[in-house]
Amino acid sequence: MACRALEDYYVNQLYLVFLILFICIFFDLLQSLPLGSKIPYVLLLYEAEDFCNLVAKKELLENVYRVRDEYPSYTMCYLTNKLLSYVNKKCV
Numbered sequence: 001m002a003c004r005a006l007e008d009y010y011v012n013q014l015y016l017v018f019l020i021l022f023i024c025i026f027f028d029l030l031q032s033l034p035l036g037s038k039i040p041y042v043l044l045l046y047e048a049e050d051f052c053n054l055v056a057k058k059e060l061l062e063n064v065y066r067v068r069d070e071y072p073s074y075t076m077c078y079l080t081n082k083l084l085s086y087v088n089k090k091c092v
């Protein structure tokens with residue numbers, strides 16, 4: 001039962017994070033230059049455990065703000081390797 005609660009917690013937190021990131025990316029694209037223009041972006045690649053630790057410790061938004069401060073005009077993209085597999089293994 002506790003495992004299911006943990007899974008629900010991570011799913012809810014990740015859903016919120018991805019929704020926020022989607023909104024940011026969508027806004028950036030709406031304000032982009034005419035077709036054919038380049039959109040600079042920062043790709044942040046995390047292993048699933050590291051990403052989940054950021055979410056669990058409530059440090060992900062701090063990370064977002066830090067990257068935004070460093071690259072204010074860039075679109076941020078988060079890529080997490082094998083996230084669902086990691087969450088499922090934690091609940092087995």
